[in-house]
């Protein structure tokens with residue numbers, strides 16, 4: 227009897243999981259379809275781009291600067307004192323553009339944006355505003371989801387580009403001010419080691435992360451039920467799942483780009 | 487075709503989990519008439535409206551609008567049918583990221599592709615009809631009182647002059663004078679615009695004023711259905727108890743006496 231219960235429990239967990247995967251897949255397909263079919267809500271797209279792109283700049287700038295700075299410091303104290311000048315600058319630029327820019331940028335924006343989206347859309351769901359949209363001849367996927375997906379996928383690469391520049395600058399500041407490197411050599415080393423591939427792979431990652439961030443925010447918002455508590459749960463779930471998805475996707479994309 | 491009802495429900499059922507909310511609703515609303523649905527709290531009145539609107543898919547049964555069954559329609563076709571309906575939600579459901587006038591003008595701008603300036607004028611006119619001035623139009627919904635929100639929701643529901651309008655408790659939370667203004671407005675929508683309306687209300691004064699016909703829902707079914715003039719002579723104990731608001735009678739509320 228115990229064993230039967232145990233099996234039933236596993237079964238129900240698996241069923242729930244499959245149900246969730248199915249719902250998410252359908253949701254994603256719907257959202258993508260409405261990204262490419264008219265009509266387009268440019269006003270809302272603009273507002274979301276501002277919200278995701280412009281208003282995340284301070285957060286992104288600060289995190290990138292300190293990430294670059296600490297990276298330079300760690301590489302230097304971590305035993306790279308010989309030949310330090312070329313190593314520090316090259317590792318900083320590679321680390322930032324390939325990994326840390328997109329991942330840390332993605333995680334910061336996930337915390338900021340997917341939470342806000344889930345809260346806003348979740349509130350609209352529980353107060354029947356999403357139903358009201360439908361009765362006013364407006365498809366909620368088109369009006370709410372599509373602009374956010376597009377804004378996420380386009381704004382995050384721009385943010386990460388900014389993060390790359392500021393992160394490298396952070397490393398440069400520590401290198402020249404604290405570690406006593408020559409500024410000209412540092413810049414030269416950075417440019418020598420920097421390949422377009424590194425930046426591009428970082429930006430592709432960023433675009434996918436941006437999509438995932440918006441997707442999770444919208445999905446959990448849409449599915450929320452049960453008043454303020456439900457919205458709170460949706461917000462948490464959105465941030466957690468967006469962060470996990472970013473880290474998983476990061477591995478997969480890196481594998482695709484660099485592992486031959 | 488004159489005899490074909492505008493809205494017709496037959497055998498509409500809806501479960502939420504184990505809860506059997508609608509147990510076979512049969513209801514006809516003739517074109518250009520105002521039906522008032524009464525019934526106890528939690529008996530499924532709002533759910534019934536959402537089924538007709540296509541927001542909730544019923545488990546079984548048919549819902550015909552102008553003779554066309556809408557339960558099996560594709561999304562695109564259903565959107566076309568919905569474009570002809572307006573709804574005042576029980577909780578208002580105003581878009582709180584938009585200003586009041588943008589809420590009212592939403593269906594005009596998004597659904598009918600009207601220019602913003604023009605839609606704004608129409609919205610302000612509709613707001614005036616529900617007793618709100620232009621200054622209110624510039625506010626955000628969260629800055630309004632409950633009764634004002636209700637009236638904005640009403641203005642939004644009628645802004646596109648829909649053929650079918652649903653009012654979910656239009657006068658709840660309004661003072662008696664404003665409630666009567668709203669009653670007049672609903673009557674006017676029916677008389678002047680030729681709209682077909684279904685209103686849910688617990689306010690019997692309002693029901694008497696706006697109803698051509700009355701239906702009472704009880705335990706997920708239509709218990710009584712007839713012309714408004716016959717409501718006092720329905721010969722049904724449940725209806726009598728409800729319209730006179732008596733605690734004693736065949737309808738027992740699920741409350742424990744202290």
Ligand SMILES: Nc1ncnc2c1ncn2[C@@H]1O[C@H](COP(=O)(O)OP(=O)(O)OP(=O)(O)O)[C@@H](O)[C@H]1O
Nearest residue numbers: 502505507525526527528529530531532533534576
């Ligand atoms: N989305 C939903 N999920 C689960 N149960 C629901 C849902 N919507 C409504 N219900 C249940 O259906 C029943 C009927 O709800 P409904 O909102 O239609 O009541 P009502 O007749 O409009 O009541 P009131 O007069 O208080 O507004 C309630 O018991 C409610 O718990």
Ligand SMILES: [Mg+2]
Nearest residue numbers: 531532576654
């Ligand atoms: Mg209700």
